[in-house]
Amino acid sequence: MKTRQIISKKSIYLYLLFLMLPTMFVGNVSAQNLDEIKGKGVLRHLGVKYANFVTGSGDGLDVELMQLFAEYLGVEYVYVQTSWSDVIGDLTGKRVKAKGDDIEIIEDVPIKGDIIANGLTKLNWREKVIDYSDPTFPSQVWLIAKANSSLKPITPTGNIDEDIKMTKEQLKDQSVLAVSNTCLDPKLYQLSKTGADIRLFTGNLNQIAPAVIKGDASSSILDVPDALVALEKWAGEIKVIGPVSHQQVMGTAFRKDSPELKTEFKKFFTQCKDDGTYLRLINKYYPAVFDYFSEFFSDIVK
Amino acid sequence: MRNKIVQNHIEGIVSVVVLLIVTCFILYLIWGNYLSQKDLSESIKKSFINSVEEQVLKISQCFRQMQEGVEQLSKSRELEIYYENKALGMSLEYGLKASILNIKSRFNAVMENQIIGTKHVFEKLAYVEREGNVLIDPGKIDKELDLFQIASKSSQAGDFLVLKNQNNFIYIVTPFYFKNEHRGQIVAKISTDVIKQNIDSNANKENILKKQLFLVYEDNILDAVLDLSDAQKNQINHFLSKTMNISTKHLIEIKTKNKKYKDVTDDGMLAYKTAIEDTPFELLAIISKHTLLGKHNPGNLLFVLGTITFFLILIVLFSFKMSLKNVALAIKIKEEKERVNLIEQKVGERTKELIGLNNMLLEEIEDRKKAENKLKQAQAQLVQSEKLASIGQLAAGIAHEINNPMGFIGSNIEIFRQFLSNNKKLLDQMQKIKKAINVKDIEKSHRLVSEMNEIENQINIDYFKEELPELIKDVQKGVDRVNKIVLDMKIFSREDTGEIDILNVNNVLDDIIRITWNKIKYNCVLKKHYGDIPCINGNQQKLGQVFMNLIINASQAIENKGRINIKTYAQDNNICIEISDNGKGIEEGNLKKIFDAFYTTKPVGEGTGLGLSISYEIIKKHGGDIIVESQVDKGTTFIISLPKEYGIK
Ligand SMILES: Nc1ncnc2c1ncn2[C@@H]1O[C@H](COP(=O)(O)OP(=O)(O)OP(=O)(O)O)[C@@H](O)[C@H]1O
Numbered sequence: 001m002k003t004r005q006i007i008s009k010k011s012i013y014l015y016l017l018f019l020m021l022p023t024m025f026v027g028n029v030s031a032q033n034l035d036e037i038k039g040k041g042v043l044r045h046l047g048v049k050y051a052n053f054v055t056g057s058g059d060g061l062d063v064e065l066m067q068l069f070a071e072y073l074g075v076e077y078v079y080v081q082t083s084w085s086d087v088i089g090d091l092t093g094k095r096v097k098a099k100g101d102d103i104e105i106i107e108d109v110p111i112k113g114d115i116i117a118n119g120l121t122k123l124n125w126r127e128k129v130i131d132y133s134d135p136t137f138p139s140q141v142w143l144i145a146k147a148n149s150s151l152k153p154i155t156p157t158g159n160i161d162e163d164i165k166m167t168k169e170q171l172k173d174q175s176v177l178a179v180s181n182t183c184l185d186p187k188l189y190q191l192s193k194t195g196a197d198i199r200l201f202t203g204n205l206n207q208i209a210p211a212v213i214k215g216d217a218s219s220s221i222l223d224v225p226d227a228l229v230a231l232e233k234w235a236g237e238i239k240v241i242g243p244v245s246h247q248q249v250m251g252t253a254f255r256k257d258s259p260e261l262k263t264e265f266k267k268f269f270t271q272c273k274d275d276g277t278y279l280r281l282i283n284k285y286y287p288a289v290f291d292y293f294s295e296f297f298s299d300i301v302k
Numbered sequence: 303m304r305n306k307i308v309q310n311h312i313e314g315i316v317s318v319v320v321l322l323i324v325t326c327f328i329l330y331l332i333w334g335n336y337l338s339q340k341d342l343s344e345s346i347k348k349s350f351i352n353s354v355e356e357q358v359l360k361i362s363q364c365f366r367q368m369q370e371g372v373e374q375l376s377k378s379r380e381l382e383i384y385y386e387n388k389a390l391g392m393s394l395e396y397g398l399k400a401s402i403l404n405i406k407s408r409f410n411a412v413m414e415n416q417i418i419g420t421k422h423v424f425e426k427l428a429y430v431e432r433e434g435n436v437l438i439d440p441g442k443i444d445k446e447l448d449l450f451q452i453a454s455k456s457s458q459a460g461d462f463l464v465l466k467n468q469n470n471f472i473y474i475v476t477p478f479y480f481k482n483e484h485r486g487q488i489v490a491k492i493s494t495d496v497i498k499q500n501i502d503s504n505a506n507k508e509n510i511l512k513k514q515l516f517l518v519y520e521d522n523i524l525d526a527v528l529d530l531s532d533a534q535k536n537q538i539n540h541f542l543s544k545t546m547n548i549s550t551k552h553l554i555e556i557k558t559k560n561k562k563y564k565d566v567t568d569d570g571m572l573a574y575k576t577a578i579e580d581t582p583f584e585l586l587a588i589i590s591k592h593t594l595l596g597k598h599n600p601g602n603l604l605f606v607l608g609t610i611t612f613f614l615i616l617i618v619l620f621s622f623k624m625s626l627k628n629v630a631l632a633i634k635i636k637e638e639k640e641r642v643n644l645i646e647q648k649v650g651e652r653t654k655e656l657i658g659l660n661n662m663l664l665e666e667i668e669d670r671k672k673a674e675n676k677l678k679q680a681q682a683q684l685v686q687s688e689k690l691a692s693i694g695q696l697a698a699g700i701a702h703e704i705n706n707p708m709g710f711i712g713s714n715i716e717i718f719r720q721f722l723s724n725n726k727k728l729l730d731q732m733q734k735i736k737k738a739i740n741v742k743d744i745e746k747s748h749r750l751v752s753e754m755n756e757i758e759n760q761i762n763i764d765y766f767k768e769e770l771p772e773l774i775k776d777v778q779k780g781v782d783r784v785n786k787i788v789l790d791m792k793i794f795s796r797e798d799t800g801e802i803d804i805l806n807v808n809n810v811l812d813d814i815i816r817i818t819w820n821k822i823k824y825n826c827v828l829k830k831h832y833g834d835i836p837c838i839n840g841n842q843q844k845l846g847q848v849f850m851n852l853i854i855n856a857s858q859a860i861e862n863k864g865r866i867n868i869k870t871y872a873q874d875n876n877i878c879i880e881i882s883d884n885g886k887g888i889e890e891g892n893l894k895k896i897f898d899a900f901y902t903t904k905p906v907g908e909g910t911g912l913g914l915s916i917s918y919e920i921i922k923k924h925g926g927d928i929i930v931e932s933q934v935d936k937g938t939t940f941i942i943s944l945p946k947e948y949g950i951k
């Protein structure tokens with residue numbers, strides 16, 4: 001009678017332990033990042049100076065959004081300056097190199113931030129190392145040129161593929177600026193096939209338009225948010241020739257092992273859309289973008 | 303005598319002079335008051351004008367601010383960028399749209415930020431390209447404006463535009479130049495509410511006057527300056543039609559007698575119109591004279607002054623004329639008195655004569671009355687004799703009527719006599735049989751009985767037994783008929799009693815038909831169509847006389863054979879009796895005469911010509927009427943109507 005009782009008790013404990021094991025493990029892993037952030041009381045925002053997302057003067061669409069997110073989480077906001085080449089490594093701890101749609105891990109680096117919010121375009125290779133939030137912003141990549149260049153703005157056909165083809169045809173024997181490891185990576189758009197003289201730009205993305213005006217190259221590819229800013233800033237000095245990509249989307253990026261943070265952001269972002277906060281921010285930094293991508297914003301503009 | 307008259311005259315003149323002096327003094331006082339009030343009202347008017355001018359300044363400032371706002375836009379960098387990018391050949395999809403959106407947000411910002419008081423200055427801001435396409439149109443301005451027209455019209459910076467049926471909006475149009483070339487127009491829509499608010503807030507500050515201010519454009523009120531109902535607008539427009547002619551910067555008074563506009567214009571209005579600098583608009587201020595000046599109305603005093611003076615002159619003239627007249631009159635009166643005495647004497651004599659004449663006249667009147675009475679008596683006799691004459695006419699017919707029953711009464715009595723003598727034979731025989739039975743002579747009795755049977759056969763006893771009661775009945779009938787005729791005759795020939803009975807006309811007609819029947823039955827078929835008529839009040843005898851006369855007239859009008867129809871019916875408040883015949887009729891010319899007394903077409907002795915005139919009289923006395931319709935050779939219809947409820951008058 002006694003023996004039987006002891007045995008059964010033991011087996012029950014073991015059984016319970018066995019059952020709890022995976023849940024403890026999973027909870028541990030997923031909660032790790034968010035708990036850590038809450039524990040330290042700091043949200044580290046990884047940003048690259050880029051268009052009106054991160055202006056470099058302490059504000060920008062994504063800067064304000066992250067500040068609000070930190071507030072939402074009840075932690076302090078810290079901005080961590082990085083660059084396009086380092087930004088993914090600084091989040092994941094692994095430096096990678098894009099090879100078309102694929103990646104190559106180069107080395108381990110220290111993790112410097114918890115979230116990338118920087119008008120980061122959703123690209124196939126990036127999705128292999130990081131998690132994206134729901135799209136936060138639309139984009140497209142255009143070809144821009146100096147006002148007096150021989151490149152001629154295309155006449156839109158209404159068919160995006162046709163427009164891209166017409167734009168690319170003009171690149172033959174023209175010099176064009178591009179930026180590796182970003183949404184302006186020449187490989188993403190097969191620029192080499194156009195017969196253009198591709199010049200990789202190493203400076204800040206904000207500097208591309210001035211570089212073109214200065215004559216570093218006769219043209220450059222540029223994403224729409226940046227192009228819109230440039231058109232305003234250097235009106236009459238640059239012109240848009242046409243598109244080189246389909247419409248793209250941008251999002252906020254997380255480490256693949258922090259879904260809890262991603263979920264939390266999703267809640268926060270939905271709230272921002274619903275209460276008009278996001279609308280206000282976009283009106284502030286990109287008033288023109290609504291009409292450009294009215295479909296994208298249809299759920300926040302009522 | 304003369305002296306007294308002259309003295310009176312002098313007294314009159316002195317009192318007039320005193321009156322004159324007193325009145326002149328009063329006039330002098332009023333005049334002084336008038337002058338001081340005039341000064342006061344002048345200064346009130348001046349301050350009114352000043353207050354309006356002040357408001358005009360504020361309004362023109364307000365307009366300037368608007369113009370400047372639009373002009374600022376015409377220098378905006380965003381528009382330039384758009385044209386620069388366009389010049390580079392950029393397409394709408396790739397780049398150019400952004401420029402437009404930038405312009406739009408700039409325009410929006412201006413719309414948001416330009417505020418006067420609590421109101422946004424610009425209702426809408428649009429940009430229209432020279433080619434006519436609307437580039438920026440946040441408020442969908444193109445629904446109201448022919449923007450193409452505006453765009454093609456090269457305007458001056460800050461031009462104003464007011465549309466005909468868009469009175470409460472003003473548009474400011476400013477051209478945009480890119481590299482010195484006119485490229486398009488900025489159109490700003492301004493609600494006049496903004497200006498109204500400006501006027502209002504200013505007006506409230508100075509609460510001196512409840513003046514009404516209107517923004518006027520090309521002789522039209524822009525109505526949003528005031529909240530006006532349509533009716534008020536009409537009133538104002540009516541009023542404006544009068545004020546529009548006034549030159550600016552003049553305070554004028556406007557009177558209107560039209561009651562319709564009374565509430566706007568009461569007792570006269572003051573209007574002041576002044577141009578708003580640098581705009582095509584004018585400001586019109588209207589204020590009721592009473593509100594502005596209150597009791598200080600020198601005009602009233604002037605009116606009083608004028609009125610008093612006028613009456614004064616009248617009085618002076620009148621009294622002067624009177625005093626002149628008085629002297630002449632006094633002399634005349636004396637002469638007149640003497641003449642009157644003479645006349646009085648003559649009148650006395652005349653009066654005596656007149657009294658004599660009057661007495662004669664009274665006697666004459668008395669005589670006339672007597673004669674009239676005689677005439678009346680004669681008339682009554684005549685009426686009675688007319689009736690008797692009718693009876694004379696009837697006498698033969700009545701004799702026959704009585705003869706007839708008498709005839710069969712006589713023959714029946716003959717039959718009775720025969721029956722009685724036969725009966726006597728049977729009785730005798732029966733007594734013989736009784737005796738024989740008593741002496742028990744049976745043989746004799748048998749013989750006598752068989753004799754009796756023979757007698758019975760002879761005298762046809764069965765026939766008598768059956769017929770006798772019938773014969774007696776017939777006799778009774780005959781007696782009754784005679785009785786009735788006698789009774790009728792009695793009724794008819796009775797002296798007029800003037801009694802009123804409740805009677806049914808149908809019954810009266812029946813009686814009359816019965817007693818006239820013998821006279822008319824030879825040449826007439828008579829048909830009765832009696833309606834269901836109510837009883838009326840009337841004199842049976844007299845109505846009977848009327849009906850009889852009409853029926854006899856009808857039968858007399860029928861020459862060979864004809865028919866008489868008698869119809870009664872009720873109509874409205876009357877009952878009607880129609881007696882018509884198909885006799886020879888009456889010529890139209892004679893229709894008027896037939897009711898005259900003594901008019902007849904019948905030979906002397908047959909007709910007196912009184913029948914219809916008496917009938918007419920009787921029907922009138924019953925409150926009824928009798929009319930005739932006739933056609934020669936076709937026949938005549940007399941229609942009598944009698945009121946249902948009426949006694950003899
Ligand atoms: N039904 C009728 N048809 C044709 N004429 C008529 C008829 N009734 C009256 N008259 C004409 O009107 C005249 C006047 O009639 P009224 O009854 O007054 O007098 P009278 O019949 O001539 O004489 P009286 O009635 O006194 O015996 C008649 O003479 C006749 O000419």
Ligand SMILES: [Mg+2]
Binds near residue numbers: 851909913
């Ligand atoms: Mg007659």
